[in-house]
Amino acid sequence: MPDHTRPPDKRATIYDVAAEANVSPSTVSRAFSKPSRVNSETAERVRQVAERLGYRTNPLARALTTSRTHMIALVIPDITNPVYAEIVRGAQEASIGGEYTTVLIDAQESDRLERAVIERTMSTVDGFLLASSRMSDSAIRMFAKQRPVVVLNRAIADVPCVVTDNPRGVRRAAEHLGELGHDHITYVAGPEASWANGIRWRSLLEAGMELEIKVRKIGPFSPTMEGGERAAEELCADPPTAVLAFNDQMAIGLIRGLGWMGVNVPGDVSVVGFDNILAADIVTPGLTTVAAPFYAEGSAATRHLLTMIEGAPGHTGRPMVLPVRLVVRRSTAERNPSPGRTRTPWLRRRPAPDPAPHLS
Amino acid sequence: MPDHTRPPDKRATIYDVAAEANVSPSTVSRAFSKPSRVNSETAERVRQVAERLGYRTNPLARALTTSRTHMIALVIPDITNPVYAEIVRGAQEASIGGEYTTVLIDAQESDRLERAVIERTMSTVDGFLLASSRMSDSAIRMFAKQRPVVVLNRAIADVPCVVTDNPRGVRRAAEHLGELGHDHITYVAGPEASWANGIRWRSLLEAGMELEIKVRKIGPFSPTMEGGERAAEELCADPPTAVLAFNDQMAIGLIRGLGWMGVNVPGDVSVVGFDNILAADIVTPGLTTVAAPFYAEGSAATRHLLTMIEGAPGHTGRPMVLPVRLVVRRSTAERNPSPGRTRTPWLRRRPAPDPAPHLS
DNA sequence: TTGAAAGCGCTAACAT
């Protein structure tokens, strides 16, 4: 028989409340169970006693019997990328009403880390939101068998997915560039493990075909500003007139990198990004980019996951696809007509990373 | 007696492994316990059987007896602010070696939400990292009594804290502005619930005293770009020559907002920010700002929290303070000498938020 | 509506 004398600094348990209220533990349990199905005065009294004792039901113990933790995990590849902040906010909005807690897990662009942490968290959460996962399809399917899973920014057969309309976005970007007289687009690739990266490139190939625009690809680069700066260097070898970058961070890095080398955007080369992060509007020139409703994506995915957790089958037909739009800013312009273009010689080098910082 | 015939789709338990390996459950338990203290061949055999059965120890059940979940929570007020991404990364670095999982919780600048979610998570994690918490001191102390807590960007007596050197940062900013001939600094305040906001303003008061610079404060505003833009409008009434903003996001909003109204930065007004986020280097003109080692802050705080969880007392003397430095860029310049300065009339209005977006 | 009893999967004494 457990000794239920409560040490002063420990949380009150169901037994403490039961003793205090002169009822059985199961009555206490019922007083706190879901469809407040017990409105008897006993239950009310129990709740008051519980309140007085500062009793809080222990979710871990509850989970052990119900196998429901009321937590969902949102796994993202890079917390540094503002796109995911939007998704997080969307997910929170959807789960705030229901009493689910969303925990965020940053996989740091690492396939291995992502698997490891999911593995560990597996039994601690009721379901997973996998945003831009870097894992293999098979790994994801495996997880999806053990727990409800909704995948974002990626399409996988037999797993519920929500994606943005990448082909359309790329297409719009290519059309825009085409209208400006560009007949050649260079795609600056992001991580190979990124599904979005793959489909964007394939979509560009296709769009190029239809629009009679030549396309090529360089990379992969890290999907960061640094990656874009590095790409800028590589671009020197055979300078293009139009570039589509995997994402905005790379595009911004590109603009800066090109700037350091005396290449003018959009005078010499037009740059288009993907995502429409805040910085796209801050950089000079403003970045033309493909915008997607990430907030809505996060909340839609979460709502779907929650219904699955509640027992719904999980919609595994076609992925849910969200519309995109092209936001035109100043980083794209008419193609400079002459092949030998009025370009300042590529002389200047990148400045010291931290210009004359005053150490304090 | 529990019936340990395992349903096909359920995870293997310790009992399944025990039965299969012909040992007692506790032997299995020991084979997976911490200081792999059991290297006997039995243990090895057990592990192999477990492997074959796909057994994974259930952290929830384990936690129920050990009261250790091996998870720590990092609570931040705004996932949208890149500063916290740095802190998150730092925290991850520190916890990745030890087998702790860091879960991120975004409190969305809401005192209430923050408390609620901490309350709920309380028994699910071994400790809390509270970054720039918006809760009251007393609420934080209350939590700190129940679980190990380390506070970031805030000093609270009797709770371990790590902060950046705000007074010094403000002082350096004020000196810098003073050297440029400014004799008046306007502080653009952030959230009142922010401890950093308070100390920055007080530090500015003090620095102003010593350096014989007049100071005033406007606000509070939301600590976002939008907040900064709003502050820009308010600034019109009595335009200053030098501004110190609560953080970089506000400073950038300020620069943009002023720009829309035809006010030149730094020609007409010098702007200094706080944090040195990436965007500070992207905006034109580059933002002069006080940089702090947020990554280091995150990892230091985490390391400390982990030692507390392992039983260490928790260093509650003076808070640990991290050095800052002033990064000078182009947003600050010599004060324009004439009182009626060469300022373009404040005519232009803010552009439409989304310039001619092509809907796709 | 309430109580009694049996576990959820694991670990921690205590024996052996």
Place this chain on the structure above:
DNA sequence: ATGTTAGCGCTTTCAA
């Protein structure tokens, strides 16, 4: 080094 016995705090049959 291994087995035995009791629970961790809660929910869930099954009776009353």
